[in-house]
Structure formats: structure tokens, C-alpha cells
Amino acid sequence: MTNPLTSRRTKRAANVLGIVLLIALVAPFAVFAAPELVGADESFVVLTPSMTPAIAPGDVVIVAERDPASIAEGDVITFARGTSDVPVTHRVIGVVDEGDSLAFETQGDANEGPDPGLVPAANLVGAVTLTIPYIGYVVQFAGTRAGFAALVLLPFGLLAVTEVWSIVRGRDGSESPASPPSATDAPPAAEPPATDAPPADRVPADGAVASGGADSGGVSVDAVGGAAAVLAAFAPYAVVVAFQLRTAVAVAVAVGASTLLLGALAAWVPASGVLDRGVLDRGVSDRGGSPPEPDDCDGTDETGREPSAPVEEPESPPDHPPAVVAEAPGTPPAQPDGGGEVD
Secondary structure, X not given: OOOOOOOHHHHHHHHHHHHHHHHHHHHHHHHHHOHHHHOOOEEEEOOOOOOOOOOOOOOEEEEEOOOHHHOOOOOEEEEOOOOOOOOEXXXXXXXXXXXXXXEEEEEOOOOOXXXXXXXXXHHEEEEEEEEEOOHHHHHHHHOOHHHHHHHHHHHHHHHHXXXXXXXXXXXXXHOOOOOOOOOOOOOOOOOOOOOOOOOHHHOOOXXXXXXXXXXXXXXXXXXXXXXHHHHHHHHHHHHHHXXXXXXXXXXHHHHHHHHHHHHHHHHHHHHHOHHHHHHHHHHHHHHOOOOOOOOOOXXXXXXXXXXXXXXXXXXXXXXXXXXXXXXXXOOOOOXXXXXXXXX
16 A cells, blocks of 8 residues: 555645745745845845834835835835935825925834934935845844855755765666676577668667757757856855855855756766766776777778678588489489399
8 A cells, every 4th residue: 555655646745845835935035135026126124123013123124216206194115314324214104395395204113203304305215015024134144154154155065965965876876787697598599680770779769760969959968068167167256255245135146156056067967978987987997898999980890891781601511411322324213122222
């Protein structure tokens, strides 16, 4: 009876669930790194509790640029205050229109009174369109050296080790030592006469004869190898830049480049046949022989004959050939005598 935990349907459901959970885990950080994914322009981590309970410290606010004339009372906006480089996110409690200038009166939800001074329209960064809770803590931790090593370098190091281990295991599994022929093996059967049909091992499974160099429509092995070479040169540079800058965009680029590099290597190494050639060379050296040399370009063997035209060997004469006696012309046929002997 099939175990329901190891059935094909259960495994497929587990794979789908794992992919969904991975997307749900990565999507918030992707939106923070690239607010353009949701039609926004900026993203910020909230540091103070002035907007609690609507927006708490550690939350991330996604801000989209807005026309100052479209801002109304009750909107949550992000704006620059004075010469400070840290923007402020508060709620609009009043709009002051003096004809040639537009300003906003703001207040934090947790504050007892409005902010000192009005916010000019020129200081408006945008309006908050989305709030992502808690991931600001992770973003801030990733900005430190220890956080970058723990959240970026360590996971991708483990992923690289896992990929290398899977490749090594696949190579070891493909090795099958050839067993020496036993003395009791039956002699090979006589080969059938050669025909014009191609050998069976060179005919594809669908019955169509493969044409030399024909493209199957997929990505070639050379293209994957070239992409892996480019990524091998770019990924270390991206990791170094991300380690120095420790910004969301730099980390995202480093993570993406490293992931693509591992995927390209995992696809190119088995498809290129490098491991197969290594196994073949090692098997030949273990047997003390040399790999078979390929046939000549003209399709002939060492004697100059074509292998497809077998040479018919003359049949060997029997051990006791029948004696043929030529009778002289005009000699009557021999008649047996009474004893059965021929005179």
C-alpha cells in the first residue's frame, strides 16, 4: 500500500506549498528593495512610535509621489523637515492654501498636538500607499556587518555547498564499474548482414533520424556556459559592493546574481558532459587500456575497407570430402555383382 506521506500527489502539494511560502517570504523584501513593483517610488523604515498604532517602529512604509494639490485631510504623507536627511511620516490634519503657496498641517497619531510649523508643498516626498509590518527590523539588521553575513553570505554559502554536493553525488551515482567477462559467457551470435539502415543506437526514440547539428529549439549548452562565465565574474563584484554599501538594492542585486550563477552552474555542469568524460577517463585508466579511437572521417577502418561492407569468408571444406571419380568416355556403367560389390 502506498504511504500517503510519500505519494506523488503529496510530494507535489508539498512542493507547491513550499514555493508559495517562499514567495510570501521574499515578496515583502522585494517590494521594499524595488517599490516600483507596486507602483510606488520610495520605501522607508519607521524608527519612532509617533504613528502608533497605525504604523509602529520596525514597519516599512511604501511611498508614492503625489501632486500636492491632491493631498487631502486624513492622508498619511512623508515629508522632509528642515535640513534633516531623515524624512517624517505623519497624518495631514489640515491643508492651508494661500493662493500662490500650499502647505500642510501634520500630526502624529500618538502625539498630543500638531507638529510645529507647516509643511510646504515643496517638502512633500509622497503619500503612504502601503505599510509592511516588522520587516524593518530585518532590513536594519541586514545593514550591519553581522546581519549581512548571517542573512546573505551564510544562506548562499550553504546553497552553494548543497549544489556542489548534489553534483558530486550525481557523478558518483553515474559511475558503474564494468564487470569482466566470465568464462561461462556464451559466444557472441553471428552478426546479421549490414544494411543501409543506421545503427539502432543512433536513431532517436521518436523514430526520426537525428540530423547533425540540428537545433532542438532549446538553450544551447554553450549559451548556458557563457552566461555562467559572465555571472562568475559579476557575482563576486556584486557581493563586495553589497557588503560595502549594505543597501537594499545592492543586496538584491548580489542575491540575484549569486542565485543565477548557482542555477547556471547546476544546469551547465551535467549538460556539458565534463563529469562523464572524467568518469570515462578514470575507468579507462583503471582497466589499463586506452579509450577507443574514433573512426576516420572517410568511414573506413585501418585496412581501408568500409565497416558497413562485411567480407564474406569462404566456407571451410568438410573434414572428409566425397571422392569424385571421373568415368572414362565409352566405359559402360559398373554393374554390381551378386555379392553387392561393384566390378
